[in-house]
Amino acid sequence: MNKNLVGYPKEEVAALKKMYWRSNFLESCFNPVRLQGLGFGFAIIPMLEYYYKDDPEGLKAALARHTQFFNTCPNVATFNLGIAAAMEKEVSLNKDFDAASVNSVKTALLGPTAGIGDAIFWVVLRTLASGIGISLANQGSILGAIIFVLIINVPSFIARWYLEITSYSAGIKLVKKMDQGGIITLVSKAASIIGLIMIGAMVASNVKLTTPLSFDIGGVPFELQSAFDMIMPGFLPLMLSLLVIYLLRKNVKANWLILGLIVIAICGSVIGIL
Amino acid sequence: MLLEGLLVALVYYVCDLLSLAWCANPMINRPIVLGPLVGLVLGNLEVGIQVGASVELVFLGVASIGSTMPANAALGGTIAAAFVILTNSNVEVALALAVPIGTLGVFTNELRKIITASFLPMFDKYVETGNVKAYDRSIIWVSALVQSFQAILVFLCIAFGTEYIDLILNTIPDPIIDGMTVAGGLLPAVGLGIMSVMLLGKKGSFLYYLLGFALVIFFNISTTAVAIIAFIIAGVELYRDMDLQAMIEKNKSKEEDFFS
Structure with missing residues (x-):
């Protein structure tokens, strides 16, 4: 005791x-x-x-x-x-x-x-x-x-x-x-x-989101991710987190957000944007 | 190999369940512990101890701090120890097996967490109705259930050989596997979002959220360092607020003196 x-x-x-x-x-x-x-x-x-x-x-x-x-x-x-x-x-x-x-x-x-x-x-x-x-x-x-x-x-x-x-x-x-x-x-x-x-x-250390998307502009390869990194490192995770907060404030159910994110993650990987 | 597979899977299941769910991370799912236990059930303790020590050494540098887990030492160590004992090969084979299986184990761990997330609506329903008994029961059975998937994988590996696992894995398209990893990176945004909505009060408090984000992104400092900075800022605010409150009260009493 x-x-x-x-x-x-x-x-x-x-x-x-x-x-x-x-x-x-x-x-x-x-x-x-x-x-x-x-x-x-x-x-x-x-x-x-x-x-x-x-x-x-x-x-x-x-x-x-x-x-x-x-x-x-x-x-x-x-x-x-x-x-x-x-x-x-x-x-x-x-x-x-x-x-x-x-x-x-x-x-x-x-x-x-x-x-x-x-x-x-x-x-x-x-x-x-x-x-x-x-x-x-x-x-x-x-x-x-x-x-x-x-x-x-x-x-x-x-x-x-x-x-x-x-x-x-x-x-x-x-x-x-x-x-x-x-x-x-x-x-x-x-x-x-x-x-x-x-x-x-x-948010900065746990939320992870990058894109492998790249374009060919006049023979010069252009990686979209490096453009985001130039704006600010961690730009995409921050935007995602803010969007989630916005939707939660609009009373969107968290469970729908979870389901939506899983679907987006899989579809995004399939078509190659995530 | 069915009986051996069953025994090894059981050892793995108990150690993993206790370590990752039921017993506050006692680290008994480390190769150094799993090796001897696998050796014990397969009747060759000595080799088990040896393999456990070698595999532990490989995964020693791979710490699992926070929510990132770069390699699944438990899965790699278990299967490696069992193969060395069952096929009478040398310890080098164990290392060659443990590392790729440990990497595969990262994916299976992510999958387990995402499957667990699908039970959240059920838990929320119990919370809303105040059904504490059902909540308690569900914590136990859901954790026991989701932890069993990897044990089944161990059983299949031992019972039918690793080729079988390759076969299953090859039927899952790569983008789906990648997608699960991507989803693991996106989902914390929801949990943190719910907390943010609870804490975001007056206008301007959002700036503190941005400050924490910027500190980590630009200076790459640890959460403890962020916490210390946060404590200082909050302390400054607190003392200023206390002064303000004291001033307001002083003014109030002056006014009262004036009118009385």
Whole structure:
């Protein structure tokens, strides 16, 4: 038991433990549209059920908030889950609290946790584990594989539990303090700034669209892509993303957009423009 | 080879499902782990360990950071280890097999993700109706289902030989395969678009979106670096807003003093 959890009701502690176990499933149903979004919703469900015991409408809205785009390093994602749950608690208790700020803060934290988590688990620990593991395995020892798995997973399972309770208890205190100081709307505005900058950055690194189309103008080959690159690198992905935002604002269903993009991608490849 | 194929496919399925879906990326789908396990079920642990280590070394440089996965080490490592053990060939054969299969595995992974996306309307329906139980169940069975396709591929490879896989692949026209890869690049625009619509508030906030985009496109910096810059800008805004709020309140109380 951790001192951070002293003073919380039994049901809340049980829900936190459930969220920890469910956080294992973060990458289940990973898809190119929402990445870990569905898994994030799955993990946070015990907390939402606890907060919205007597409020089915609130539960639906909260679940819709937490099944959107999400992507971070799974080995540290409990940190994001803890903060999101702490904010969700405030949403359920305080009717004036802006629910959209939960998503702002969630998006703001995506980049840092992904960057730090990947650096620790993918770069440092995996290199260490592979180095030791491969040298043992080359001697024909089964210990190579066992030590490889242990070096990565022992820190991962311990870190995820402590990250969750630390971020949860700190998040609850922080939200309460800001609320009393009357700056919560200002903070949520600042969070949405970070969120938007991060989304822009993720568009640049995740959305990919180029064209192999080239013309022959008077014997001189002209590649269309190089013209786009001259306007601005990443011009096509940006235009696509803006078009998608425009269509979503015109209330076009996201599912139709997904279907449309798959059809466009295949047809575009067949006729050779994508 | 049917029984062997089944056993190897099962090992691959369990390790891949745990690593990519159910167990927070424990990395047990790396060749160094899969090699010995494949060796164990095929009765030659020693060779399994050896092949696993060699293939791991090849894929070591191929990190899977973020959503890009340049090679599927799990698929390559499993099939390579099984072939070396079953055909009594040397480890070099494993490497020659692991790399092209690892590249093919990138496509099958993309395909798995796109198939998963087709289940999104179902999940959204459960969210809209607040049917938490059905949502929970679907997460489990959909992830188990989509992860099984590649295991079936492993089974076919071992049971009928890699020529069989070539045959299947050749019946799929290349543009379709390319199209799936293109689609994998386009679809994040929808997920990010939904988030943008949620966060875009007042006029002008769109400029922040452009700032993040420009930082990555022009300076090619990491997301952590972008996050630090974003925190600084947001912090500057926050302090300015707090000052403004304090000033407004001060003026208000002055006015009240004036009128009272």
